[in-house]
Amino acid sequence: MINDMRAAIVFLCACAQNNTEKRMLYDFKQKKYYHYHLLKDSIRYSLYDYGRGSYLQGNLSQIFDTKTQSYISLKLEGNRFIGLDRQSGSHIYGNINNNLITVFDTQKNKYIHYAIF
Numbered sequence: 001m002i003n004d005m006r007a008a009i010v011f012l013c014a015c016a017q018n019n020t021e022k023r024m025l026y027d028f029k030q031k032k033y034y035h036y037h038l039l040k041d042s043i044r045y046s047l048y049d050y051g052r053g054s055y056l057q058g059n060l061s062q063i064f065d066t067k068t069q070s071y072i073s074l075k076l077e078g079n080r081f082i083g084l085d086r087q088s089g090s091h092i093y094g095n096i097n098n099n100l101i102t103v104f105d106t107q108k109n110k111y112i113h114y115a116i117f
Helices: 003-018
Strands: 024-027 032-040 045-049 054-059 062-065 070-077 080-085 090-097 100-105 110-116
Touching (some): 003 032, 003 045, 003 070, 003 090, 003 110
Antiparallel strands (some): 024 032, 045 054, 062 070, 090 100, 100 110
């Protein structure tokens, strides 16, 4: 899974779990900020990713990426989430602790740390 896609998924899951609308995600490994605009109604999300110039839209179980024209499946349980990027076939497993998120990317076989603001 590419870094930008993984970051957007992490941001969406963290905002959904914290029930908040933040604007930025920081990737500690890449030393990079990602900027987003999130709109949410009762069950649907619309996340604009400024860096990719595209949207992630839908409910958490089935998110559509307008850039790749593919779906991402997400499952959020308490402070943990699982994501499947159907385009790359890779999974990510995440743990959310307030504004800090730790993710294991199975394709890269490594842990990645983020913070939301």
